[in-house]
Amino acid sequence: MIQISSYFYLFSVLILVLINLLIYFDRGAIAATASLISDTFELGTVEEGIISSAFMVGYVLCSPLFAQLPSCLGNSKFVIIFGLGVWVCACLVLMISHWIPGKFGYAALLIGRILAGIGESAFAPLAPTILDDISPVKWSTTIITLYFACIPVGIALGYGVAGGIGEFIGWQWVFLVQALLMLALLIPTCCAPTRMHPTKLALNEEHARKSDQGGASTEELFQIRESSEKQMKREKKKTRNIFLNMFQLVKNPIYMFNVLGGTVYTGVIGALAFWGPSFFSEHLEIDLFYANLTFSVLSVVIGLSATWVGGAMLSCLIGNRERNVALIKGRKTSYSLLCCFLCLTLAAPLGLVAFVSTNTYVCFTAIAIGEFFLFMITSPMNVSILSSVPDTLRDFAMSVDIFLIHFLGDFPSPSLVGAAASVLEKAIASYHDGDTLGGRTNKQIAFAITMGFLWSFLALGIVFFFVAWFLSFRKYRKESRMEKYQEIEVDISDDELQSTRD
Numbered sequence: 001m002i003q004i005s006s007y008f009y010l011f012s013v014l015i016l017v018l019i020n021l022l023i024y025f026d027r028g029a030i031a032a033t034a035s036l037i038s039d040t041f042e043l044g045t046v047e048e049g050i051i052s053s054a055f056m057v058g059y060v061l062c063s064p065l066f067a068q069l070p071s072c073l074g075n076s077k078f079v080i081i082f083g084l085g086v087w088v089c090a091c092l093v094l095m096i097s098h099w100i101p102g103k104f105g106y107a108a109l110l111i112g113r114i115l116a117g118i119g120e121s122a123f124a125p126l127a128p129t130i131l132d133d134i135s136p137v138k139w140s141t142t143i144i145t146l147y148f149a150c151i152p153v154g155i156a157l158g159y160g161v162a163g164g165i166g167e168f169i170g171w172q173w174v175f176l177v178q179a180l181l182m183l184a185l186l187i188p189t190c191c192a193p194t195r196m197h198p199t200k201l202a203l204n205e206e207h208a209r210k211s212d213q214g215g216a217s218t219e220e221l222f223q224i225r226e227s228s229e230k231q232m233k234r235e236k237k238k239t240r241n242i243f244l245n246m247f248q249l250v251k252n253p254i255y256m257f258n259v260l261g262g263t264v265y266t267g268v269i270g271a272l273a274f275w276g277p278s279f280f281s282e283h284l285e286i287d288l289f290y291a292n293l294t295f296s297v298l299s300v301v302i303g304l305s306a307t308w309v310g311g312a313m314l315s316c317l318i319g320n321r322e323r324n325v326a327l328i329k330g331r332k333t334s335y336s337l338l339c340c341f342l343c344l345t346l347a348a349p350l351g352l353v354a355f356v357s358t359n360t361y362v363c364f365t366a367i368a369i370g371e372f373f374l375f376m377i378t379s380p381m382n383v384s385i386l387s388s389v390p391d392t393l394r395d396f397a398m399s400v401d402i403f404l405i406h407f408l409g410d411f412p413s414p415s416l417v418g419a420a421a422s423v424l425e426k427a428i429a430s431y432h433d434g435d436t437l438g439g440r441t442n443k444q445i446a447f448a449i450t451m452g453f454l455w456s457f458l459a460l461g462i463v464f465f466f467v468a469w470f471l472s473f474r475k476y477r478k479e480s481r482m483e484k485y486q487e488i489e490v491d492i493s494d495d496e497l498q499s500t501r502d
Helices: 001-031 035-043 045-072 075-098 103-125 126-134 137-168 172-189 204-211 219-236 242-250 255-285 286-318 327-357 360-376 378-387 391-410 411-433 442-456 458-501
Strands: none
Touching: 001 035, 001 045, 001 075, 001 126, 001 172, 001 204, 001 255, 001 286, 035 045, 035 075, 035 103, 035 126, 035 255, 045 075, 045 126, 045 411, 075 103, 075 172, 075 458, 103 137, 103 391, 126 137, 126 391, 137 204, 137 255, 137 286, 137 378, 172 411, 204 219, 219 442, 242 255, 242 378, 242 391, 242 442, 255 327, 255 360, 255 378, 255 391, 255 411, 255 442, 255 458, 286 327, 286 378, 327 360, 327 442, 360 378, 391 411, 442 458
16 A cells, blocks of 8 residues: 555656646746747847746745645645646747737737746745655655756756747747646646655654654554644644744744845846857857757756756765754755855856857856856755745745745846846947957957856855855754753663662
8 A cells, every 4th residue: 555655646746846847948948939039029138138037027926925825725736736727828828929919919928927927936835845745755855856956957958949949930839839738737736645645754753763664554654644744734823924934934044044045046047047048149159049959958968967966965965864853954954055055166166267268168168067066056955945944834935935036036137137238238339439349249248248247146145155054054063962962861861760770
């Protein structure tokens, strides 16, 4: 019975992972087809950047609402299904906008992107906590890593596949394909569980140890699960006050500095994802199709390998040394943030080389290595969010994190980069009254300076992650010492009891 149930849970995990892959495929698709969409509606650089920002309007405004709804409704599955249905409608609106002329077509396009953001905001905050709950204990970190590996892989596939479809048969058909694929995934989603896996015995160390040793029967496992779920439901009733929840997060400095670091990281990645193909096409003077294809292949290979390396490294660092639930979470948080700090520190100088060099091989090599270190923190950054807050606040903490990193990160960054490049290009043109300077066009120079300045913001992220790591490490070390003192006291008590009996 346990074996069949395990397969069912793992199938549900696969469905959620594929949905996440398709959602991030859409992110890459809109970036790859941005130039084609711009040609269709005759857009400028600023209007093109607003396409990405429109998505974030729906995304950041609705994610806290959808994260709070499961506490009121008692089931997160209905929220996810509703959101994915809205996402399908958004894809259809995007497809239809191609045939709407003029500014009305552009307005329909923006409405479609806002709807896509609303749909995704119902899935993104809830899926990681569902995966964490339904995954078998020993596979939990691996599954979370697989889920977040879909971010770079999905975006990269969107660059390559959607870019090719857009070039050969039209960008509008990309969104029809996305809608059909999501509809196919919606059906099994209706059957996916949202409760704990039978062997996910949280909140009770003794039961967890018994399960790990294989000493619990199937009936006992389900009884333990039911009691754990009842306790979780009682605690979740206390988290229905959104203001109290927010206060608990704000007074958690580890969480807040983690979010600030993630905000800087997301802003840089978001702008690079949107402008990357266009920048390399302009900067290296290569065809946009080949820029999309190269950027796609690099992102797929590097994103997948780096995310797995980051997840594997985190799993090795965390290990299985602790039996205390609080110490396990503290160890996860501390080592996750350490990974974020080190990887961002290594990535920062490499990107600057890519934006300065005009040699194709040097440029792509530097950005590839820089991206590798950036994508390595995908899993650690999200694991640290889940482990730095109480279990009953995970949904809300993830939604607030999503709101802030996108509202302050990749919501404004594409538009700001586009506007800055446009202003800088005009300033350079007025400075020397010409179209070229030193063999480079004004647009190439403006793009290179703007992207280099954007990348330099990673220095702020390094500072934020370092502070978060330092605070988490100090807290973990303090809890470890308290645990050792308690063990010593228990041993002394046992010895005294034994001597009394003797």
